[in-house]
Amino acid sequence: SSARYGRITTEHGEIETPIFMPVGTAGTVKAVHIRDVKQDINAEIILGNTYHLYLRPGLDILEQAGGLHKFNGWDRPILTDSGGYQVHSLAAMRKIEEKGVNFQSHIDGSRHFYSPEYVMDIQRSIGADIIMAFDECTPYPCEYDYARESMERTHRWLDRSLQQFDSTEPKYGYSQTIFPIVQGSVYKDLRAKSAEYIASRGREGNAIGGLSVGEPHEMMYEMTELVCGILPADKPRYLMGVGTPANILESIALGVDMFDCVMPTRNGRNGMLFTSEGIINIKNKKWENDFSAVDPNGISFVDSHYSRAYLRHLFAARESLGPMIASIHNLAFYLWLVREAREHIKNGDFAQWKNSMVPKLQNRL
RNA sequence: GGGGGGAUACCAAAGUGGCCAACUGGGGCAGACUGUAAAUCUGCUGGCGUACGCCUUCGGAGGUUCGAAUCCUCCUCCCCCCA
Numbered sequence: 001s002s003a004r005y006g007r008i009t010t011e012h013g014e015i016e017t018p019i020f021m022p023v024g025t026a027g028t029v030k031a032v033h034i035r036d037v038k039q040d041i042n043a044e045i046i047l048g049n050t051y052h053l054y055l056r057p058g059l060d061i062l063e064q065a066g067g068l069h070k071f072n073g074w075d076r077p078i079l080t081d082s083g084g085y086q087v088h089s090l091a092a093m094r095k096i097e098e099k100g101v102n103f104q105s106h107i108d109g110s111r112h113f114y115s116p117e118y119v120m121d122i123q124r125s126i127g128a129d130i131i132m133a134f135d136e137c138t139p140y141p142c143e144y145d146y147a148r149e150s151m152e153r154t155h156r157w158l159d160r161s162l163q164q165f166d167s168t169e170p171k172y173g174y175s176q177t178i179f180p181i182v183q184g185s186v187y188k189d190l191r192a193k194s195a196e197y198i199a200s201r202g203r204e205g206n207a208i209g210g211l212s213v214g215e216p217h218e219m220m221y222e223m224t225e226l227v228c229g230i231l232p233a234d235k236p237r238y239l240m241g242v243g244t245p246a247n248i249l250e251s252i253a254l255g256v257d258m259f260d261c262v263m264p265t266r267n268g269r270n271g272m273l274f275t276s277e278g279i280i281n282i283k284n285k286k287w288e289n290d291f292s293a294v295d296p297n298g299i300s301f302v303d304s305h306y307s308r309a310y311l312r313h314l315f316a317a318r319e320s321l322g323p324m325i326a327s328i329h330n331l332a333f334y335l336w337l338v339r340e341a342r343e344h345i346k347n348g349d350f351a352q353w354k355n356s357m358v359p360k361l362q363n364r365l
Numbered sequence: 366g367g368g369g370g371g372a373u374a375c376c377a378a379a380g381u382g383g384c385c386a387a388c389u390g391g392g393g394c395a396g397a398c399u400g401u402a403a404a405u406c407u408g409c410u411g412g413c414g415u416a417c418g419c420c421u422u423c424g425g426a427g428g429u430u431c432g433a434a435u436c437c438u439c440c441u442c443c444c445c446c447c448a
Contacts, residue, residue: 025401047400085400093402106402137400181400212399220399240400247399262401269404270397285394315404316393323404 001351002228002255005342008205008236010129011174012069012077015044017236017257018341020248020334021079023265025049026056027072030265031320031327034073040300041331045076045129047260050122051083055105055112059125067127067172079260080128082119082161084181084209085241088137096136098153116160120168120178127172132207133161135181140214147185154183155197162201179238181209182227186219195230206231207238208256212247221250228255245274245337245361249354252341259338264330269323271315274333278363280308282326287312294325300332 008015022029022037024046029037037043048068057071065071068078086103087094093104100115116134123131135154138147158180165178180198184190198206208227211220224239231237238258239251248259264274271283275295280287287308294311295303302325314322344350 021400023401030401031404049401052401079400081400086402088400090402132400135400207400209400214399238400243399259400261399262403263399266401266403266405267398270406271404272398281396283395318404320404327404 001253001354003252003341003345003350003354004233004255004257005345006236006257008077010045010077010177012075012129013044015077016342018248018252018338018345019044019258020338021045021047021258021260022331022334023047023260023262024072024074024078025262026052027068029327029331031269031323032265032331036328037074037331038076040302040328041335043076043331043335046074046078048078048080048126048128049083049086050080050119050126050132051086051103051114053080053126054083054122055107059122062127063125063171067125069127069172077129078127079130080123080126080132081240082123082132082134083114084132084135085137087135088139088213091139096153098156100134100157101136116157117164120161120164124168124171124176127170127174127176129174129176130205131165131176131178133158133178133180135183135209137210137213138183138185140186142185144185144187144190147183147187147190151183151185151190151194154181155194158198158201162203177204179203179205179207181207181240182231183210184223185210186215186223188223188226191223191226192230195227199231203235205236205238205258207240209240211239212242212261217247220247221254224251224256225254245334246358248334248337249341249358249361252338252345253351253354264334265327268326268330271322271326272330273326274330274361275365276333276337276357277360278365279361280365282308282311282322283315284312294329295333298329298333299336300328302328303332 006017022043027048029046069075087101095102100113103112119134134157136150138150170176180201180203182194182198184194211223228237236257239256241261242259243261271281273280273282276297290308293304294306294308306325311325344353
């Protein structure tokens, strides 16, 4: 196993790795109060999104607030995605050129232009501790020729991102750092080339993008393993957008240190609970009169305070407390999972523990 | 007492001779969701069958017709208006 334990230091605090970062796209971890993110879930770092925050509330408001930390009341580290994923997910509403990407807002259809330079400026204004280079997240499947062209363009955009980043200053008195992103779709030679390019930039951390976009898991692991073998061992590796609890443990085993995913929050809002014994669809009739705890093994307040029957009722009645409880539970579970992983890494029995956990995590309860 | 309207699947509600096992919505059941255009989307929802299909349904009973949820007769129940 290539699993490792590490620490990342920012001016908003230290992060132990492996870590899972709750996604807070629009400046909020959806359906979860910041006090619960901090205390009950005990997240160490959360995400924000350049594209969403730029559209709403906009840079003027964020700067008036004094940055995102002050705006949303989260005083621990924040990482912002660059909008590269929106190049992927909003494919129908954008056009990619060498200079940058023309977007249409999904909110009002208004037109905007993102260059790597501008995206750096936006992330300076948001004030994230870790900012991401502007990339293109390619879809799956992706033709080899397009994957290569896109990867090469992402590399050129990276150098422009770095130049802009290095020639500008933080706006709120604390330092920021930038992570470049490996691309190359599911092609080994492209992934290797990209990983070498990204490694050569010598930044404080590196990310792997363009995975978990629909490719088979074996391909995702194969690419992750290959890239981790090339990225420097003494810098954190961030696998963007991953994933299921099993995905996370398998990827930790391959040498990944940082994860983010909408799954615990989005799926939670839709009634799916992840637990150490398997997956629960709390909307299912079978939980109707199950008055046992939401998660008997869970460590968060909601796990022991509420019953499955009650949580099912909340979903059936479309009460907003349902998605809130499920989101808190899932995030607390994800954070518990990575903390456990750390302990087992330190104890030297990670691989054994991981192998015993993965089948359970995928059970359907 | 007089006059009028109505009864369709779990609920509401279309359908007024064949294209109807029956639109649509709700409810119910199940599924999907991986750097969040998502507290969203999809499927099923009379019975049996994997399926071609077969069987039983539109308040009840009878009738007209090649053919009825739709037309006729009687019955039962509900609602509204006037006394």
